[in-house]
Amino acid sequence: MTCKGICIRHKAQKPVGSGRFASGQKRCQICEIFIKWDGLWCPCCGYRLRTKPRNLKYKAKLRARSNTTRFKEAPVLTVRLK
Numbered sequence: 001m002t003c004k005g006i007c008i009r010h011k012a013q014k015p016v017g018s019g020r021f022a023s024g025q026k027r028c029q030i031c032e033i034f035i036k037w038d039g040l041w042c043p044c045c046g047y048r049l050r051t052k053p054r055n056l057k058y059k060a061k062l063r064a065r066s067n068t069t070r071f072k073e074a075p076v077l078t079v080r081l082k
């Protein structure tokens with residue numbers, strides 16, 4: 001999946017007074033661009049578009065789907081505060 005340059009045609013302008021996701025724009029992680037697009041998938045690279053801002057719930061979902069984030073799941077270090 002690579003950027004073919006099609007997304008540029010759907011490039012979204014930065015909204016004034018509201019967030020990008022709030023105004024219906026979607027983010028493609030592959031093309032690294034915000035686009036105005038009705039579908040769930042990028043018309044350019046075919047990758048799933050992000051429709052919500054980052055939050056913990058979404059991150060957890062992403063982690064379950066992708067194994068590229070596996071390195072982030074390092075064992076939690078126990079810090080003694082006493």
Ligand SMILES: [Zn+2]
Pocket residue numbers: 002003004005006007008030031044045
């Ligand atoms: Zn693209």
Ligand SMILES: [Zn+2]
Pocket residue numbers: 003007028029030031032042043044045046047
């Ligand atoms: Zn894309």
